[in-house]
Structure formats: structure tokens, C-alpha cells
Amino acid sequence: MRVRTFTEQLTVFDGADQVVELVRALVHRPRFGEAPERTRDQDTWRRRGRKGIPMVCLVRDVHERELLAELDKRLEQARPKPVPHARYTYGSRVADWPESGDRALKPAHASDVEPIRAVLSDLAVDLAGRDGAPRFRRFRLVRWLTEQSLRDAITEPDGELLRRLRERDLARRRSFATERTDELTDIVPSWARFVLRLVPPLWFRAKISGLGAEYRWLLRQPYLAPRDPGTFAGFAERLTTDKRAKEDPEQLLRLLVNAFLADLRHAYRRRPWRPGAARRTSYVVILLDGVSRANGGYRLLKLINDVRNDTGAFDPVLFVSGSEKVPPFAVKSDEHGTPAVPTARNALQAYRKWSERFSTASRARTPTAWYLPIRVPQGPNAESDRFDEARERLLDTPAITSDPAPLWSRRWVLALVTLALVGAVVGVEEQQRQAHCGVFFLAAEASTLVTAGDECVGVSERGFAFQPSDRAFSDVQAKVGELNQRATDAHRANPKRPLVSLVFVAAQSSPNQSLASERESLAGIAVAQDRQIEASGDNNPLLRVLVANVGFQMRHGPEVAELLGRMVARDSSIIGAIGFDQSRQPALETIDALSRIGLPMVAATLSADHIPDRTSLYFQVSPRNQREAAIAARYTDEELKPAERKVLVLSPDDPGDTYSNNLRDDLRASFGTVGFVVETRDYALSPGAGEVARQVGADVCGYRGVVFFTGRSEDFDLLLDGVNARCRGVSPMILAGDDISRYVADRGLRARYAGVPFDYLTFATGGAGCDTGGDLYARMKVLVPNECGGERDVALDEYAPLAYDATLTYIKAVEQVRESPGQVPLDKASVWHELSSTQTLVGESGTIDFGGKVDQRWPLNKYVAVVRVNGPGQTHPTVMATCGLHQGDPPSAAWCPHD
Structure with missing residues (x-):
């Protein structure tokens, strides 16, 4: 129109x-x-x-x-x-x-x-005064150079020219800095002000070296041979009023015109990242x-x-x-x-x-x-x-x-797109944070941390707090992260020392239970880390510990194993897994999943009989339930001698609790062997079910045999509550399995029912704990002093020494690989081979002896102690009998069974 x-x-x-x-x-x-x-x-024409x-x-x-x-x-x-x-x-x-x-x-x-x-x-000037106009940086630089006189700078003309260039480049920034210095003095540290003053000169040096577009262009344009004499300062000096008389005026004029046109070309050059050019x-x-x-x-x-x-x-x-x-x-x-x-x-x-x-x-x-x-x-x-x-x-x-x-190039559209992109990025980032336990999705650990329901599961090297509400556990995790860095630094200082990684696998999130035993397991591993850092031999491995949370009762073990599979594929220093917690079905599924990725395992406290048969990659430093049951039967027969030769085995009504069900079956067989009548009863206890607990307690009051409890520590407290309420003066003779050690270590829980005596079996005893001169507890007192004292008797919980010994088992295997003749690669396969042939190891939980058999994956004749709590005249739990070898403890009782 x-x-x-x-x-x-x-x-x-x-x-x-x-x-x-x-x-x-x-x-x-x-x-x-x-x-x-x-x-x-x-009419249309197209020029070629x-x-x-x-x-x-x-x-x-x-x-x-x-x-x-x-x-x-x-x-x-x-x-x-x-x-x-x-x-x-x-x-x-x-x-x-x-x-x-x-x-x-x-x-x-x-x-x-x-x-x-x-x-x-x-x-x-006329064009630059318009909205969105070119800034003519190239032309203004050339014009400025042609206006400079270096007549007074006789000795160092190039240095004087660079100084003026720097002043020209920094003039606006310096003006701003001068205006704001007084305001910033009180709120910005002196070191920060120093850095702010240092950055512009350094940036100017970088610009004249080629990072600045106008400076780079001046050395690349075709007029006046800009590469002569080979530096920016040298060429710039040729353009000054004192020097350019030797130059060809025609070439200088073309340089001025080309600079003017080059600024226009740059302003109009279309690039996806320069929407301003599209608006022209x-x-x-x-x-x-x-x-x-x-x-x-x-x-x-x-x-x-x-x-x-x-x-x-x-x-x-x-x-x-x-x-x-x-x-x-x-x-x-x-x-x-x-x-x-x-x-x-x-x-x-x-x-x-x-x-x-x-x-x-x-x-x-x-x-x-x-x-x-x-x-x-x-x-x-x-x-x-x-x-x-x-x-x-x-x-x-x-x-x-x-x-x-x-x-697409309009400012309001770009603003909306930017806001939308920022919103999308923030939304995606928040979604990713929620999916990765609140960790920024580009952070190193984001790929190994996953939100699963109300829990955070995955693997952390830097001490990520899987359950922040448990400050004590988070402190130990942080200490492990610190030791990881020290081990890495030591390896960097002496590359001849191997740096290997172990994965601590445990249930590190619990809705209503303490993580004290898991914390003590990790503390035991930290002690082994510290011990290795202080060693100096080239064959003494340095240890890095990756902390893996597999969720409450290890329910997310297979998912975490999948994460570990990707990590193992990228990092050959990961040689095995350690820890594990409670022989439940999820723990067994976790073991199967780790076996599928080819990762050796050394469990600290698992004791169900058939676990070692699931995979040749699995080992344990604790005895099996079969040995625990045999010792319990012999101890009852030889030491307790109840009025009637019978035993009532109380077990949780939980088909998934492999430990309790297996121990119940072993007790039935072992007590039957020594001539006891065995009765079994399944119970269903849950936190807060006080009436049910009292009923169970009432049922065992006056029982003339032995009541053996195979359940978990959280249920044991409820059982004692019932006995304490209903069995005044007629408490039965109670014997419990090793899982009760975490309950006994808690002074507050132990003192709650001081009138109810009981015995329990444990796989480790620590004597006087942190007050002894033993390697484990002496180092623990320095590394994690909060574990010593307080409301827990750390020496009464078997978790720390067993985890420490499991770690030493790996360390011994790595040393054997290093000492092997030839160039045997240090990886999970060679470590597994040495685990299969590990010789006798004297540990904090007793002597670990796999009998020299390739297919022997649990220790023979492993140490087990029977401890009495709340006995007459007792102020502290007392060891009543021991079986197996343990450095510094009394010899095994004569009636102890042998594997």
C-alpha cells in the first residue's frame, strides 16, 4: 500500500x-x-x-x-x-x-x-548517539593512537604509551572506584579491595595480548604491516604523531577508514548470541x-x-x-x-x-x-x-x-524468554535438588545421591549428612571426609603408596531409632584410616572410605548397588564393600546386587549361617549363628544350670528377619544336642505396644528354664519392660543374642530396668574402652572424642571393633597383593583373591582365621563372650565366659565348642 x-x-x-x-x-x-x-x-535480481x-x-x-x-x-x-x-x-x-x-x-x-x-x-559521534548504535571501539582506538605524542618519553616510549593506554582503558572503572572507595571501606575487607584494584590491570594486560577485540583486530587488519615489529606496543607506537611521519599516509588513511567500517561490520554481524544485530x-x-x-x-x-x-x-x-x-x-x-x-x-x-x-x-x-x-x-x-x-x-x-x-530478537521477548529460562532452570534445578537430596545437580556428589521417599540414599565421599538430625553421626561422617582428603594428600606426596577405596554399606537413616551402632562402625573404620595414614611403607595402603546409605533396614540396597556399579566402572581404586547391618532380607538382596557388579564384601556383624553361601565374593569377620547357638547351649548347660532343662526361644514374628529366624533354628538344634527341651514362641512387638510387652513378660514370669531372646535391641527394651512390671521377685533366667549389644551399650536404657538381670552373647568386648591402651580405642579417643564417655559404653557395643577388623582384613589383602611377585594389578579382583587366602589376623574382636581354605568365608573358632548385666552386686556388665582366641582375654572355657 x-x-x-x-x-x-x-x-x-x-x-x-x-x-x-x-x-x-x-x-x-x-x-x-x-x-x-x-x-x-x-523486478528481482540476485547477485552472485x-x-x-x-x-x-x-x-x-x-x-x-x-x-x-x-x-x-x-x-x-x-x-x-x-x-x-x-x-x-x-x-x-x-x-x-x-x-x-x-x-x-x-x-x-x-x-x-x-x-x-x-x-x-x-x-x-553522531551515530553513537543513537539508541543501540555501534560503539566504534576500533576506530576510537586508532584515532586515539594517532593523537598521541611521545616526544617527552625519550627513554621508554613504548612503556609510556602502554601506561596511557591502561589509563584510558581504566579511566571509567577508576572513576567508579574512587567514588565508591569511602563507602566500601567499612564493609569490604582490605584483601578484597586489593583484589578489586589488581584485577583491572591484569585484565588490560590480557586484552592487549589478544583477548580484547579491538586490540586483536588492530594486529590482524591489513594496513601498515601490523606485525612489524611484532608486538602491540611496537605497532601502536608507529601510529603516534612523532612516528607516523615515516609511514605511508595512504595506508594510514585506509587504516582509519577500515577501523570505522569494521565497527559497523561488527555491529551488524549476525550471531545467535547477539540478538542486537538482528534488531538492525x-x-x-x-x-x-x-x-x-x-x-x-x-x-x-x-x-x-x-x-x-x-x-x-x-x-x-x-x-x-x-x-x-x-x-x-x-x-x-x-x-x-x-x-x-x-x-x-x-x-x-x-x-x-x-x-x-x-x-x-x-x-x-x-x-x-x-x-x-x-x-x-x-x-x-x-x-x-x-x-x-x-x-x-x-x-x-x-x-x-x-x-x-x-x-525473537525484541528486548521484551528476550526478557520474557530469559525469565522463562531462568524459571525453568530454577524449577529443574529445584527438581534435581529434590531428586538428589538437596544437592546442586552439577555438584560432584549429585550423581551418587538419590531421594527415595523420605530418605536420602546413595554414596558420599565428602561427609554428606544422610540424617542431619543425628549430629553425632554427621560429625563422624565429616571426620571420615577429612581423613579421605588426608589420604589423598598423602598419596599425592608419595605416589608409591597405593590409594584404595572401601564402601561402607549400612542403614544410615532411621525414622525413630538411634544410629549409634552404625556411627561406632564408621568410627572403627576411621581409626583404621588414621592408622594407615600414619604408616610410611610403600606397601602400606592409604584408605579412602565412601559412605553408602542403603536406607532404613537396607531397603534400598539394590538401587545403591546400581549406583556403585557405575562408580566402580569409572574408579578402579574401589576394591570392596564393608559394614552391612542386620541379617534381613533387604541385606541379602544388597549382597546379591553387589555380587553382580563384582565387588568383594567383608561384613562386620552379619552372622546368619547361609549368607556366605550366596556368593564367593562375600566374607565376614563375625562368627555364624551356628557357633553362637552352640556356645549359648553349652554355657546354659555348664554355667547357668537352670532348675529345669528347658529353654523358651522368643523370636519376632517377621519372616524377613533372617538373623532371628536362623538363630532360632540353630538354638533349637544346639539345645536339643545338650538335652534341653526347646520351646519356641513368636512375638509381635512394635514401639509403643506396652500392653503386649507386659503380656509377654507376664507369660515368662517364674519360668524355670532359660528364656532366650533372638530379637532386636528395640524389642528387647519392651520385653524387659514387661518382665519388670509383672515379674517382681520371680524374673526368669534371660539369655539374649548378640544384637542386644547396642542396647547394653546405652547407659540410660540399661539403667531403666536395673532390677532385671540378664546375660547376652557378644562378638567383641572392649574392656575398659577408651581408657585402655588398645590401638582401637586409644585412637578413637583422639579422632572422635565424643564417642568416649557420654551416654554410651562404646566398649560394650561390638560394632566398632568388628568394623575395624573388617577394614584390617582388606588392608592385609592389599599388602599381600603389593608383596606378590610380578606386576600384579591392584584392583578388586586381586584383592578378592588375597581375601580368599588370607592368613590368620589378630584383630580387636579376636583372631580371624579362615583356616587356609579357599572356600572358607567366615572365621573359624571366632571369639564370642557371654556378658552378665544387672547381676547381684554388679556396677558394670561383667564377662562371664569366653570362647575363641582374643588377645589379652582369659582363655576359652573348657566346654567351648570348636568349628
């Missing part, structure tokens, strides 16, 4: 509409590619090869001097926004040579530098009015032509000049025109012809390759019919417009 525009003040002449249409077409920037392609009459915008040279009579001024108004009135443009009007100047005659301009002279630089500076839908227009040979206007046009020929780059700018003669040779054009200068009425046709020959002409570097001269005739008399016709055609000419920016 044609839009009639306000043109009353526009010069009217024959072909004025064609000139306006040509300018309108040339300033329009295509959505894709560069250079205009369509004219008013809808180089693209470019000509310099439109309007040759007009003295009567049309306001033509460029009126074009300037049209560009300013363009909608929806003005076309970026600048206008420079040349003044008259006395010529040093005739305006015509010689076709070629005189060679450039040093005196030409200042006028050309001044014109380009004015144009840059109109090319820059530069109006040069009154150009002539004498005032240097022709010189500037020639420089633009030559630079474009030299660089072959597309310049997103339309130059429109106004002159009385035809540049560049100052040829006069008569009223009827010459064959070489088309008239305004043929402006579009002239552009088409220029486009057809432009590519060849520019490659040939002809002196007129970029010139499109158009003669503007004198306008008709305002009262003539020709004037009215020309004016009507001009009124029908579409207004100069600039296309709206692509939707």
Missing part, C-alpha cells in the same frame, strides 16, 4: 521519486543474508559473488543544495523508528590543485590525515554533503572505495554524497547528462546495471567500483505542469521505513 508522505519541503525535480525509492531500497536489510535485492517495480551497497553520488546543481538535508529529514521520520544515519556538510576549502583536469587525485599527504580523521570522528533492520546511511576535491570529500570516497576493494568485506552502510561534479574525477555533467552518469529518473535502472558489473569491477579493484553517480536535474518551475507531475509521483512514493525487529 502506498503511503502519501509529507514532502512539501522536499526538493522536487524530475526523478525525485526514483532517488527516494532507491534510498528506501538500499537501506532495507533482508531478514536473511545481506544487501538489498528488490526494486519498486518488483560479493554483496555490497554502492556509494550513491548525487551530482546536483547549485539550486538543489538542500537535497541531502531533506533526505536527512526523511530518514529521521522513518517509521516505526528512524533509520540510523549521520550527515556531514563539507565547507569550502582553497584547493592546492585544480578542481578538474587531472583525472586522478594527488597521492595522499600527511596533511590529509587530520581532515579525514575529523570527519570520521564527527560521523562516529535498516542499514546505516551516511550523508556527505558538498564533497569536492579541495575539501577532501573526494579523498574520503576514494578511501572507502579502496578499502572495500582491499578487504572484500560487506559494509552495512549506504554512503550518499552530494556534489556539483562527478566523483572521483571531478567530471562536469551537462544538463543533458553524459553516457557515464545516468539521470535521476533512471536511478533504479542505474543501480541494476551497477549490480551486474559490480562483482567484476570490485575484484579488479577499479577506482570506480563502488561509485553509483546519479545526476539530479534542475527542478522545474513551481507553476509548470512538469512540477505538478513530479510532485505527485513523489507523493506516491512509499515512505522510508524500517522493518520491525524479528520477534
Whole structure:
């Protein structure tokens, strides 16, 4: 649709509409590619090869001097926004040579530098004052260098120039810093202020070394051999007022023009990450009015032509000049025109012809390759019919417009997209945090931590708190993370010492139970870590412990094993798993899953008989239930000697509790062997079921045999509550399995029913605990002092010494691999082989002897003690009998069974 525009003040002449249409077409920037392609009459042509915008040279009579001024108004009135443009009007100047005659301009002279630089500076200022305008960093750098004088810097001119450059670069930052120094003094530390002052100079050094775009460009542009003498400072010094007299003025002028054009090229260069370039839908227009040979206007046009020929780059700018003669040779054009200068009425046709020959002409570097001269005739008399016709055609000419920016590049769209992306990233990040236990999803441990319901399961090296509410357990985890770093540092200091990794597998989250035993297991492992760090031999391995939480009652063991499988594939230092907790069905499934990834296992406290038969990768340092039951039967027969030779075995009604069910079956067999009548009873106890507990207690009151409890420590407290309430004076003789050790170690629980005596079996005893000189507890007192004292008797809980011994078993196996002849690789396979042939090891929980058999995966004749609690006259639990070898303990009782 044609839009009639306000043109009353526009010069009217024959072909004025064609000139306006040509300018309108040339300033329009295509959505894709560069250079205009369509004219008013809808004819389409596509140029092959180089693209470019000509310099439109309007040759007009003295009567049309306001033509460029009126074009300037049209560009300013363009909608929806003005076309970026600048206008420079040349003044008259006395010529040093005739305006015509010689076709070629005189060679450039040093005196030409200042006028050309001044014109380009004015144009840059006008263009830079517009919204979204180019910043002309390259041109301003070159201009600044050409204005510098180093006459006073005789000794180190390059150093002085760099100092000035740095001051120029830092001026704005220094101004800001000066304004804010007083405000920041009280709130910013002195070291931070020092760093803030140090960064800008360092950044300047980096910029002149090639990181700064304008500095990098200056050393890569083609003029004045910028690689001579080989440094930025050296080339920059050549451009100063004192040095450039030795340089070719023509080359220096081309450098100035090229810098100006390069800034425009950069501003218009389309890149996905530069949406501002896509918003430039109109090319820059530069109006040069009154150009002539004498005032240097022709010189500037020639420089633009030559630079474009030299660089072959597309310049997103339309130059429109106004002159009385035809540049560049100052040829006069008569009223009827010459064959070489088309008239305004043929402006579009002239552009088409220029486009057809432009590519060849520019490659040939002809002196007129970029010139499109158009003669503007004198306008008709305002009262003539020709004037009215020309004016009507001009009124029908579409207004100069600039296309709206692509939707995706508009600032409000980018703002919305940015907000949406930020929101999406925040949402995804929050989702990832929730899925990975609140850890940032790009953090190192995010891939090994998983939220499973209300629990966090997975693997941590750095002491992640799986149950933050248990501060004591978190402290031990943090200590292990610290020891991991110390072990890594020690390995870095002495690479000959092997660094191996063990995975501590345990239930480290519990909704309503203490993690005291798991904490003490980890403390025992930490002691072994510390012991190895202090060792110095090349064959003494350094230990890194990965803490794996498999969830309450080990319910998420298979999922964690899958995570471990990926870790083992990436990290060959992981040689095995350690720990495990309670012989329940989930624990067995975890063992099966770890077996599938080929990871050896050494359990600390598991004792169900058939677990070692599940996989050849499994070992344990605790005795089996079969031995525990045999010792319980012999102890009852030889020491307790109840009034009646019978035993009541109380077991939880839980098919998934492998330990309790297996121990019940072993007790039935062992007590039967010594002639006892065996009765069994399953119970169903849960926290808070006080009436049920009292009923069980009432049922065993006055029982004349032995009541053997095979359940868990949390249930044992309820059983004693019932006995204490119903069996005053007639408490039965109670014997319990090793799982009760965690209950006994708690002073508060133990004192709650001081009137109910009982015996229990345990796989380890620590004597006086932290007050002894033993390696385990002495180191524990230093490493984790909170484990010593307080509400727990750590020596009465078997977990710490058993976990310590399980760790020593791995350490011994690694040492054997290192001492093997030949170059045996240290990995999980070689460690498993040595575990299968491990010789006798004297540990804190007793002697560990696998009998020298390849298929023997539990220790023979392992130490078991019977401890009495709340006996007559007792102030502390007392060891009543021991079976198996234990350094420093009394010898085994004569009645002890042997494996």
C-alpha cells in the first residue's frame, strides 16, 4: 500500500521519486543474508559473488543544495523508528590543485590525515548517539593512537604509551572506584579491595595480548604491516604523531577508514548470541554533503572505495554524497547528462546495471567500483505542469521505513524468554535438588545421591549428612571426609603408596531409632584410616572410605548397588564393600546386587549361617549363628544350670528377619544336642505396644528354664519392660543374642530396668574402652572424642571393633597383593583373591582365621563372650565366659565348642 508522505519541503525535480525509492531500497536489510535485492517495480535480481551497497553520488546543481538535508529529514521520520544515519556538510576549502583536469587525485599527504580523521570522528559521534548504535571501539582506538605524542618519553616510549593506554582503558572503572572507595571501606575487607584494584590491570594486560577485540583486530587488519615489529606496543607506537611521519599516509588513511567500517561490520554481524544485530533492520546511511576535491570529500570516497576493494568485506552502510561534479574525477555533467552518469529518473535502472558489473569491477579493484553517480536535474518551475507531475509521483512514493525487529530478537521477548529460562532452570534445578537430596545437580556428589521417599540414599565421599538430625553421626561422617582428603594428600606426596577405596554399606537413616551402632562402625573404620595414614611403607595402603546409605533396614540396597556399579566402572581404586547391618532380607538382596557388579564384601556383624553361601565374593569377620547357638547351649548347660532343662526361644514374628529366624533354628538344634527341651514362641512387638510387652513378660514370669531372646535391641527394651512390671521377685533366667549389644551399650536404657538381670552373647568386648591402651580405642579417643564417655559404653557395643577388623582384613589383602611377585594389578579382583587366602589376623574382636581354605568365608573358632548385666552386686556388665582366641582375654572355657 502506498503511503502519501509529507514532502512539501522536499526538493522536487524530475526523478525525485526514483532517488527516494532507491534510498528506501538500499537501506532495507533482508531478514536473511545481506544487501538489498528488490526494486519498486518488483523486478528481482540476485547477485552472485560479493554483496555490497554502492556509494550513491548525487551530482546536483547549485539550486538543489538542500537535497541531502531533506533526505536527512526523511530518514529521521522513518517509521516505526528512524533509520540510523549521520550527515556531514563539507565547507569550502582553497584547493592546492585544480578542481578538474587531472583525472586522478594527488597521492595522499600527511596533511590529509587530520581532515579525514575529523570527519570520521564527527560521523562516529553522531551515530553513537543513537539508541543501540555501534560503539566504534576500533576506530576510537586508532584515532586515539594517532593523537598521541611521545616526544617527552625519550627513554621508554613504548612503556609510556602502554601506561596511557591502561589509563584510558581504566579511566571509567577508576572513576567508579574512587567514588565508591569511602563507602566500601567499612564493609569490604582490605584483601578484597586489593583484589578489586589488581584485577583491572591484569585484565588490560590480557586484552592487549589478544583477548580484547579491538586490540586483536588492530594486529590482524591489513594496513601498515601490523606485525612489524611484532608486538602491540611496537605497532601502536608507529601510529603516534612523532612516528607516523615515516609511514605511508595512504595506508594510514585506509587504516582509519577500515577501523570505522569494521565497527559497523561488527555491529551488524549476525550471531545467535547477539540478538542486537538482528534488531538492525535498516542499514546505516551516511550523508556527505558538498564533497569536492579541495575539501577532501573526494579523498574520503576514494578511501572507502579502496578499502572495500582491499578487504572484500560487506559494509552495512549506504554512503550518499552530494556534489556539483562527478566523483572521483571531478567530471562536469551537462544538463543533458553524459553516457557515464545516468539521470535521476533512471536511478533504479542505474543501480541494476551497477549490480551486474559490480562483482567484476570490485575484484579488479577499479577506482570506480563502488561509485553509483546519479545526476539530479534542475527542478522545474513551481507553476509548470512538469512540477505538478513530479510532485505527485513523489507523493506516491512509499515512505522510508524500517522493518520491525524479528520477534525473537525484541528486548521484551528476550526478557520474557530469559525469565522463562531462568524459571525453568530454577524449577529443574529445584527438581534435581529434590531428586538428589538437596544437592546442586552439577555438584560432584549429585550423581551418587538419590531421594527415595523420605530418605536420602546413595554414596558420599565428602561427609554428606544422610540424617542431619543425628549430629553425632554427621560429625563422624565429616571426620571420615577429612581423613579421605588426608589420604589423598598423602598419596599425592608419595605416589608409591597405593590409594584404595572401601564402601561402607549400612542403614544410615532411621525414622525413630538411634544410629549409634552404625556411627561406632564408621568410627572403627576411621581409626583404621588414621592408622594407615600414619604408616610410611610403600606397601602400606592409604584408605579412602565412601559412605553408602542403603536406607532404613537396607531397603534400598539394590538401587545403591546400581549406583556403585557405575562408580566402580569409572574408579578402579574401589576394591570392596564393608559394614552391612542386620541379617534381613533387604541385606541379602544388597549382597546379591553387589555380587553382580563384582565387588568383594567383608561384613562386620552379619552372622546368619547361609549368607556366605550366596556368593564367593562375600566374607565376614563375625562368627555364624551356628557357633553362637552352640556356645549359648553349652554355657546354659555348664554355667547357668537352670532348675529345669528347658529353654523358651522368643523370636519376632517377621519372616524377613533372617538373623532371628536362623538363630532360632540353630538354638533349637544346639539345645536339643545338650538335652534341653526347646520351646519356641513368636512375638509381635512394635514401639509403643506396652500392653503386649507386659503380656509377654507376664507369660515368662517364674519360668524355670532359660528364656532366650533372638530379637532386636528395640524389642528387647519392651520385653524387659514387661518382665519388670509383672515379674517382681520371680524374673526368669534371660539369655539374649548378640544384637542386644547396642542396647547394653546405652547407659540410660540399661539403667531403666536395673532390677532385671540378664546375660547376652557378644562378638567383641572392649574392656575398659577408651581408657585402655588398645590401638582401637586409644585412637578413637583422639579422632572422635565424643564417642568416649557420654551416654554410651562404646566398649560394650561390638560394632566398632568388628568394623575395624573388617577394614584390617582388606588392608592385609592389599599388602599381600603389593608383596606378590610380578606386576600384579591392584584392583578388586586381586584383592578378592588375597581375601580368599588370607592368613590368620589378630584383630580387636579376636583372631580371624579362615583356616587356609579357599572356600572358607567366615572365621573359624571366632571369639564370642557371654556378658552378665544387672547381676547381684554388679556396677558394670561383667564377662562371664569366653570362647575363641582374643588377645589379652582369659582363655576359652573348657566346654567351648570348636568349628
